[in-house]
Amino acid sequence: MTVGPAVKIPLLDLREQYAAIRDECDAAVRRVVESQQFILGPEVMALESEIAAFCGVRRAIGVSSGTDALLVALMALGIRPGDEVVTSPFTFFATAGVIARLGARPVFADIEEHSFNINARGLEAAITDRTRAVVPVHLYGRCVDPAIFEIAAAAGVPVIEDAAQAIGARDARGRAAGGIGLGGCFSFFPAKNLGAFGDAGLVTTNDDDFAERVGILRVHGGERRYYHRSVGGNFRIDAIQAAVLRVKLAYLNEWNDARRRNAASYRRLFAERGLESQVVAPADVDGHIYHQFVIRARDRDDLKAYLADCGIGSAVYYPLPLHQQECFADLGYRLGDFPVAERAAAEVLALPVYPELTETQIATVVDAIAAFFAGRPPG
Numbered sequence: 001m002t003v004g005p006a007v008k009i010p011l012l013d014l015r016e017q018y019a020a021i022r023d024e025c026d027a028a029v030r031r032v033v034e035s036q037q038f039i040l041g042p043e044v045m046a047l048e049s050e051i052a053a054f055c056g057v058r059r060a061i062g063v064s065s066g067t068d069a070l071l072v073a074l075m076a077l078g079i080r081p082g083d084e085v086v087t088s089p090f091t092f093f094a095t096a097g098v099i100a101r102l103g104a105r106p107v108f109a110d111i112e113e114h115s116f117n118i119n120a121r122g123l124e125a126a127i128t129d130r131t132r133a134v135v136p137v138h139l140y141g142r143c144v145d146p147a148i149f150e151i152a153a154a155a156g157v158p159v160i161e162d163a164a165q166a167i168g169a170r171d172a173r174g175r176a177a178g179g180i181g182l183g184g185c186f187s188f189f190p191a192k193n194l195g196a197f198g199d200a201g202l203v204t205t206n207d208d209d210f211a212e213r214v215g216i217l218r219v220h221g222g223e224r225r226y227y228h229r230s231v232g233g234n235f236r237i238d239a240i241q242a243a244v245l246r247v248k249l250a251y252l253n254e255w256n257d258a259r260r261r262n263a264a265s266y267r268r269l270f271a272e273r274g275l276e277s278q279v280v281a282p283a284d285v286d287g288h289i290y291h292q293f294v295i296r297a298r299d300r301d302d303l304k305a306y307l308a309d310c311g312i313g314s315a316v317y318y319p320l321p322l323h324q325q326e327c328f329a330d331l332g333y334r335l336g337d338f339p340v341a342e343r344a345a346a347e348v349l350a351l352p353v354y355p356e357l358t359e360t361q362i363a364t365v366v367d368a369i370a371a372f373f374a375g376r377p378p379g
């Protein structure tokens with residue numbers, strides 16, 4: 001048996017965050033437990049109006065997860081078998097999984113080299129007369145090109161933003177993620193920038209009809225209880241999660257600012273150590289909230305193993321693009337169809353960027369990267 005090194009700098013440390021706000025979180029949980037009102041109710045309504053205000057939208061509907069936010073949003077659009085929905089091949093599985101679960105066809109368009117987000121020209125070419133929705137993903141907390149929304153609008157196709165990684169992010173025109181398209185889908189999976197104590201999600205919109213449909217589908221499609229015009233599901237958010245999220249929402253801007261500061265420190269240290277030919281850091285873009293700080297690196301897998309030996313956590317989001325997933329083989333895509341996504345899958349590496357990370361820890365990570373490349377021939 002080999003004993004690995006102690007992890008000195010994890011990719012994410014949620015215990016540090018909890019330690020800083022323990023009393024508030026515990027009080028929020030206790031409040032719900034004392035009330036014994038676990039399903040919907042005042043905590044959920046309060047969270048919905050606070051997130052709506054935070055994102056600058058008219059309506060917010062709390063749901064059971066980010067995946068269910070995407071699923072219920074597409075259900076509210078009436079997506080059904082035979083429909084096409086265009087999205088990125090380089091995202092978490094759920095983005096395309098929900099399309100397939102509705103019997104619709106995920107249609108992929110390649111990503112941009114620099115942002116890892118869906119490419120506007122590729123999207124335009126992927127839209128057909130069967131396209132019923134576009135689902136761009138604000139990957140890693142960076143918003144997609146505003147042209148995406150113009151292209152979809154010109155084609156008369158609604159946009160559902162996968163903003164699971166982007167709460168608090170703004171696009172190149174200063175618009176909040178989740179407030180640009182018809183609907184925005186958020187995840188409060190614990191590791192997201194705003195994380196619950198379990199699974200939770202939310203749908204945002206400025207469209208009252210869409211909000212009504214999502215709200216009805218969230219409770220089995222019953223507009224009046226026990227009378228069903230449509231088939232929905234149990235997509236409710238727990239009141240306990242809503243109460244915890246309300247505590248954390250008050251800190252979100254501060255945490256996102258800290259992530260931006262950490263990203264800036266990495267960029268500065270990469271330049272100081274002369275690492276710019278070995279690793280490509282994400283550009284400094286206004287509104288990016290760095291859910292992940294993702295570099296491109298030569299010899300990515302070796303670098304990841306080296307960092308692990310140094311006690312530094314890192315991760316690959318995502319190692320296999322969606323068009324290459326076994327479950328989507330029947331879509332008929334081939335290796336080489338989306339070369340930019342395929343190359344990204346081979347080169348990306350997420351480094352620790354969580355808000356509580358110290359300047360010294362960031363320097364330790366960069367030193368380790370420098371040490372790794374010092375022993376290799378220049379590429």
Ligand SMILES: *Cc1c(COP(=O)(O)O)cnc(C)c1O
Nearest residue numbers: 065066067092094164165187189
């Ligand atoms: C996390 C995530 C989801 C799914 O959210 P869950 O809350 O885990 O269901 C969907 N899309 C993207 C891009 C994500 O990062």
